[in-house]
Structures are given as C-alpha cells and as structure tokens.
Amino acid sequence: MEDNNSIQKNIELQRQWYGEPLGDRVRRLVVAFDVSQAFLADVLGISAPMLSQVMSGRRAKIGNPAVLARLIMLERKILTPGVASGDQEAIDAAMQDVKESNPTVGRDTVPVHPGVDEQTLLAALRDVAENENLVDAAARLDNDFPAIADLLRRAGKSAT
Numbered sequence: 001m002e003d004n005n006s007i008q009k010n011i012e013l014q015r016q017w018y019g020e021p022l023g024d025r026v027r028r029l030v031v032a033f034d035v036s037q038a039f040l041a042d043v044l045g046i047s048a049p050m051l052s053q054v055m056s057g058r059r060a061k062i063g064n065p066a067v068l069a070r071l072i073m074l075e076r077k078i079l080t081p082g083v084a085s086g087d088q089e090a091i092d093a094a095m096q097d098v099k100e101s102n103p104t105v106g107r108d109t110v111p112v113h114p115g116v117d118e119q120t121l122l123a124a125l126r127d128v129a130e131n132e133n134l135v136d137a138a139a140r141l142d143n144d145f146p147a148i149a150d151l152l153r154r155a156g157k158s159a160t
Contacts, residue, residue, distance in 0.1 A: 010060035020146060022062070023055035025071065028145065032078050033091055043099040044070045069103035075147050076121065125155035132156070 014021045030040055041051040046067045053059040062068045077083050077098065082090025125134060134156030141149040 007057040011057040013060045014057070017061060021057070023057070025075065025147070026051065026055050029071070029074050029078075032083075033074070033095060035095070040074075043074070043095050045099075066103055070098050070101060072147075073098045073101065073103065076151070079121070079125070079148060079151065121151070122155040125152065129155075 011021045011023075018025065026037070026040065029035075030037055033040070035043075037051060037055075038048040041048040044051065044067050046054075046062070046064065050059070054062055062071070074094070077094040080090065080094065083094050129137070134152045138149040138152035138156065141152065
C-alpha cells in the first residue's frame with residue numbers, strides 16, 4: 001500500500017513539475033516516432049530501466065537536465081513538417097539530431113535543432129495557419145498533447 005502511495009505522490013509531483021505525468025509525455029513520443037521505449041531512452045541519453053521507473057512513477061523526476069531538454073526537443077520536433085507528415089527519413093533525422101545533441105538548458109529556451117529558436121518556430125507556424133486556426137488547433141489538442149497545444153496557442157497569440 002505504501003508503494004502505491006509513493007507512486008501516486010510521484011505522479012502528482014510530475015504534474016506539478018512537468019505539467020503532466022512523464023509517462024504520458026513519453027508514451028506520446030513512442031507513438032509519434034514509432035519507436036520502442038528502449039530506443040527512445042537511448043536517444044534521450046537515459047537508461048531504459050530509469051526511463052521505465054520515471055514513466056511508472058517509481059521515480060518522480062528526470063535528474064539530468066540534458067535528458068529533459070532532449071525530451072522537450074523531441075516533443076517540439078513532432079511539429080516539424082517532415083515528422084508531422086510521417087516521413088521516415090525526417091523522423092530518423094530528428095531522432096539522430098536529438099541523440100547527438102548536447103543541449104544547454106536555459107530558463108526560456110530549449111532548441112528544436114541548432115539554428116532554429118522558438119521565435120523562428122512560432123513564425124513558421126504563423127506562416128502556415130491563420131491565428132484563429134492555431135488557437136482552434138490548440139483547443140483540440142489540449143487534452144492529448146498539452147505541450148503542442150501550448151506552442152500553437154503561443155503562435156496564435158503572438159500573431160495578434
């Protein structure tokens with residue numbers, strides 16, 4: 001019983017720290033990139049058992065900031081045109097780019113890939129969709145993809 005309480009406490013801490021349980025975020029990446037959990041762990045730079053423990057709530061946090069940065073990079077790469085369309089070459093390139101990255105973690109930025117900052121990404125989103133479409137898309141994605149919804153919402157807001 002105490003173990004279950006500890007897991008529930010850890011999952012609640014993940015909601016506070018990361019916006020939602022890490023298991024949900026990682027599972028979306030596994031599905032979006034069509035990779036195994038073990039392969040994703042390798043790309044992120046964390047052991048497969050450690051990733052499993054974080055996903056299940058047996059551990060509350062990702063201790064290495066670079067691993068968290070890579071996770072965020074992958075979440076953002078889902079929005080790139082090639083990855084979003086399911087182009088396998090683009091997916092492989094995105095995974096390789098993240099795996100080879102050595103991100104520095106700042107207060108406000110985690111790069112999508114070298115040379116593309118968040119403002120460039122937001123501008124690219126505004127180039128392909130109207131403000132109201134970005135906000136509508138964000139509302140539709142809120143429950144299942146809150147990080148993507150937030151990015152779309154910020155792109156829509158910054159267009160006004």
